[in-house]
Amino acid sequence: NAGVTQTPKFRVLKTGQSMTLLCAQDMNHEYMYWYRQDPGMGLRLIHYSVGEGTTAKGEVPDGYNVSRLKKQNFLLGLESAAPSQTSVYFCASRPGLADQETQYFGPGTRLLVL
């Protein structure tokens, strides 16, 4: 099992450019999450999905869109990148709703917006 993978690992964008971050998991997990992590702050939830075809907003959804057309994939889109979106983005997945089940994280995508 590869677990949770993220593509790309690193990207530099100019302000106004768009891009899509891909998250894939091979553990048949229902729940998937996109977080951003900034220095001095905790992980902040951008969007999440509780199953194929579903998405929901998290704490900081503005400027991002997501899609979950297939159970194993969760895409995060930036329509018009801004310097404030410079961050490390982590994808995570979780088996289901049972509270004791932990989240499994991908390796992260480092995004720099100039």
Place this chain on the structure above:
Amino acid sequence: GQNIDQPTEMTATEGAIVQINCTYQTSGFNGLFWYQQHAGEAPTFLSYNVLDGLEEKGRFSSFLSRSKGYSYLLLKELQMKDSASYLCAVMDSNYQLIWGAGTKLIIKP
């Protein structure tokens, strides 16, 4: 609002014991998690507490007091590889994780 507080940074000596505290105020409580995150890497799961008391896993233990909104992670026999950030996260009433900013632990020889 929801809030998780933990110290920003701690320093300890190799072979010693260190306790990292976490206090929380959340809308609902469905468990508290501790994760370890090495620099430049993803968080990895360490422990889960949902009932009051101590959970022990090898060199690591985690304690929870729900009435006080308080948890700690205890690391014994510290090794250089334990140098990392330790993240406290609480699962709220919506089963979402609310994260603390993390405690950077520096281990000195």
